[in-house]
Amino acid sequence: MSEVALLRSELHRLLERTEKWLVELTADAEDDDLAWQLTREREELVAMRMRAASSLINVGLLGGFSSGKSFLISGLQGVLEYMQIPTAPRKADKYIGLLPSATKPTTACPATVVPVETRTEPDADGRGVLRARFTGDQEWTDIGRSLGPLVVAAYAMQDPERVEARVQPDHMSRQVAEIEILLSDYRLPAKLYDLPGHGSPIKTHDKVVRDAMAKADCLIYVANATKTLTENELDLIRFLHGHHTHWGKKVIWVLTAIDKAMDLDLDDKPEWQDTLKQNNAYLRENFPLPDGKPDEKFFGVGFVPVSPALEARGRALAAAGEDEAAADCIAESRMDELRNSISDMIEAGAGKRHIAAVAGEAHSMIEPQLRRLRTILDAERIPVEELATERDRMERRYDALKEAVDTVRDQLEKNLERRLRIIERGFRQLAPQLHGAMDARIKTMDPRKARQENRLEEGYAKALRKSRPVMAWSVSSNFSMGGR
Numbered sequence: 001m002s003e004v005a006l007l008r009s010e011l012h013r014l015l016e017r018t019e020k021w022l023v024e025l026t027a028d029a030e031d032d033d034l035a036w037q038l039t040r041e042r043e044e045l046v047a048m049r050m051r052a053a054s055s056l057i058n059v060g061l062l063g064g065f066s067s068g069k070s071f072l073i074s075g076l077q078g079v080l081e082y083m084q085i086p087t088a089p090r091k092a093d094k095y096i097g098l099l100p101s102a103t104k105p106t107t108a109c110p111a112t113v114v115p116v117e118t119r120t121e122p123d124a125d126g127r128g129v130l131r132a133r134f135t136g137d138q139e140w141t142d143i144g145r146s147l148g149p150l151v152v153a154a155y156a157m158q159d160p161e162r163v164e165a166r167v168q169p170d171h172m173s174r175q176v177a178e179i180e181i182l183l184s185d186y187r188l189p190a191k192l193y194d195l196p197g198h199g200s201p202i203k204t205h206d207k208v209v210r211d212a213m214a215k216a217d218c219l220i221y222v223a224n225a226t227k228t229l230t231e232n233e234l235d236l237i238r239f240l241h242g243h244h245t246h247w248g249k250k251v252i253w254v255l256t257a258i259d260k261a262m263d264l265d266l267d268d269k270p271e272w273q274d275t276l277k278q279n280n281a282y283l284r285e286n287f288p289l290p291d292g293k294p295d296e297k298f299f300g301v302g303f304v305p306v307s308p309a310l311e312a313r314g315r316a317l318a319a320a321g322e323d324e325a326a327a328d329c330i331a332e333s334r335m336d337e338l339r340n341s342i343s344d345m346i347e348a349g350a351g352k353r354h355i356a357a358v359a360g361e362a363h364s365m366i367e368p369q370l371r372r373l374r375t376i377l378d379a380e381r382i383p384v385e386e387l388a389t390e391r392d393r394m395e396r397r398y399d400a401l402k403e404a405v406d407t408v409r410d411q412l413e414k415n416l417e418r419r420l421r422i423i424e425r426g427f428r429q430l431a432p433q434l435h436g437a438m439d440a441r442i443k444t445m446d447p448r449k450a451r452q453e454n455r456l457e458e459g460y461a462k463a464l465r466k467s468r469p470v471m472a473w474s475v476s477s478n479f480s481m482g483g484r
Contacts, residue, residue: 002347003347003352004056004346004347004351004352004355007351007352007355008052008056008351008355011052011355011358011359012049012052014359015045015048015049015052015358015362016049018045018362018366019042019045019046019049022038022041022042022045022369023042025038025369026038026039026042038369041365041366041369044365045362045365048358048361048362049117050116050117051354051358052354052355052358052359054114054115054116054117054186054189055114055115055189055190055191055354056189056190056346056350056351056354056355057189057190057191057217057218057342057345057346057350057351057354058190058191058193058212058215058216058217058350058354059190059191059192059193059216059217059218059219059220059342060193060195060212060213060215060216060218060219060220061073061192061193061194061195061219061220061222062195062219062220062221062222062236062240063221063222063223063224063236064223064224064232064233064236066101066224067222067223067224067256068101068222068224068256068257068308069194069195069222070097070098070099070100070101070111070194071095071097071101071256071257071308071309072220072222072254072256072306072308073097073098073099073113073192073194074097074098074099074308075097075306075308075309075311075312075335076187076188076190076192076308076335076338076339076342077098077113077115077183077185077186077187077188077192078185078186078187078315079097079098079127079128079183079185079186080095080096080097080308080309080311080312081095081096081097081312082094082095082309082312082313082315082316083096083316093309093313095308095309095312096149097149098113098127098128098152098181098183099111099113099152099156099181099194100149100152100153100156100157108156108157108196109155109156109157109158109176109177109178109179109196109205109208110177110178110179110193110194110195110196110205110208110209110212111156111178111179111180111181111193111194112178112179112180112181112191112192112193112194112212113128113180113181113183113186113191113192113194114180114181114182114183114191115183115184115186115188115189115190115191116182116183116184117184118184122142122145123145123184124145124182124183124184125146125184125185126145126146126185127145127146127147127181128145128146128181128182128183128184128185129142129143129144129145129181129182130142130143130144130145130147130151130152130155130179130180130181131143131179131180131181131182132155132171132176132178132179133176133177133178133179134171134174134175134176134177135174135175135176135177135204137177140180143155143167144167147167150162150165151165151166151167152179152181153165154166155171155176155179156176156179158175158176175204177204177205177208178205178208187339188339188342188343189346189351190342190346193212193215193216195209195212195213196209213243216249217249217345217350217353217354218249218250218251218252218342218345218350219240219243219244219249219250219251219252220251220252220253220254221237221240221251221252221253221254222254222256223253223254223255223256223275223279223303224255224256224257224260225255225256225257225258225260225261225271225272225275225276225305226257226260226261226275227275228275228278228279228282229278229279229282234286237283237286237287238286241287241295241298244298245298250300250345251298251299251300252300252304252338252341252342253279253283253299253300253302253303253304254303254304254306254338255272255275255276255279255303255304255305255306256306256307256308257307257309258270258272258305258306258307258310258334259307259309259310259333260309261275272305273305276302276303276305279302279303280299280302280303283298283299283302284299287299304334304337304338304341305334306333306334306335306337306338307332307333307334307335308333308335309333310329310330310332310333311329311330311333311335313329314326314327314328314329314330314333315330317329318330433463434460434463437459437462437463438456438459438460438463441455441456441459442456
């Protein structure tokens with residue numbers, strides 16, 4: 001797994017954890033305003049997570065009228081469809097892409113194809129979800145999913161004969177500033193801008209183009225293999241050169257539709273090769289450095305020949321089981337070489353920048369909630385610390401009291417054992433003492449006489465008072481009462 005893939009996976013995990021945290025905060029929110037704010041932030045976080053998982057580079061495509069930018073975008077994302085339509089006297093080839101080709105240079109609005117996660121709502125599989133932003137609006141309007149080419153063309157172009165296909169009557173009279181197609185089935189994690197060029201007579205379009213070029217990590221200039229560059233394209237390429245010089249953004253030069261220039265010339269070479277040679281010479285001659293040398297940093301290796309049509313035809317052949325012919329078409333299309341060039345830019349830095357940008361946006365959004373919680377925690381921390389101190393003090397008092405109770409209990413038990421031993425010794429001497437004091441009197445007295453019986457009882461009581469058991473019991477009782 002590449003470094004960019006690891007970073008993207010880690011960011012995705014952190015954003016999912018943050019999303020769950022926001023859900024918990026929303027459930028515990030004390031008022032409706034806070035709950036609404038947290039819900040909105042969670043929705044924004046979901047969008048960031050989807051962006052981090054799908055779009056790792058912004059690519060702006062420019063080119064002359066009918067150069068094939070829209071066709072190339074569909075091919076890059078692997079959604080260009082190929083079919084054969086029966087016509088007399090033979091079958092004709094037909095290709096269906098995501099975006100239409102404008103019939104006039106000034107009617108097309110800027111368009112963007114945005115890769116999104118499979119779990120996106122609404123479902124963006126198939127031909128994706130079409131959205132439009134009308135002039136004067138800040139928000140996007142969802143048009144529909146997997147719409148036919150005629151409906152997409154009705155929003156992408158301002159032609160009177162096309163707008164009648166728009167899905168709502170009130171859309172027909174409105175000018176479209178830009179459209180975008182959300183796509184969950186894609187080959188490149190790249191946001192692709194189809195830009196009509198600079199200097200559009202429609203000011204809204206011109207602003208969208210300038211904003212898109214500012215966001216772009218790299219730019220692709222698209223030329224058609226059926227014709228060489230002329231002075232008509234010089235203004236646009238000069239504008240592109242100025243942007244490259246100022247911002248240092250890489251430009252990839254693409255010669256598309258080589259399948260339409262396969263006829264052999266006098267040297268038995270495909271015509272597109274001569275177009276390629278002349279276009280590269282055009283760049284070297286018109287954009288030299290101050291010392292007169294070609295600006296190789298601007299045009300690099302020159303034009304890359306590709307054919308989205310050949311690749312689409314190859315996929316159709318593969319689906320029909322013609323694997324060998326399919327492999328030949330796909331290899332001849334050279335589309336994977338172009339995708340690899342864009343993927344290399346993702347790994348070289350564009351991917352990391354996009355991941356860092358999403359992480360920064362997420363942090364900026366979450367930071368106010370973290371500050372709010374820190375404020376609450378600081379406000380509650382002092383009483384909590386005071387309670388902790390009081391708890392420690394009470395625990396120390398409890399330990400001291402428990403120690404004192406144990407000491408008193410031990411002392412009482414020792415005193416009680418000592419008194420019991422004294423009493424026990426006194427009772428052991430009681431019988432001999434009573435016999436010594438009373439036996440002689442009992443022998444000389446008649447117990448049947450009441451007066452003598454009374455004297456006998458008095459003598460018995462007197463003997464008991466003088467004996468140790470009574471004294472010991474009295475002392476023990478006094479000790480017990482004093483202890484209470």
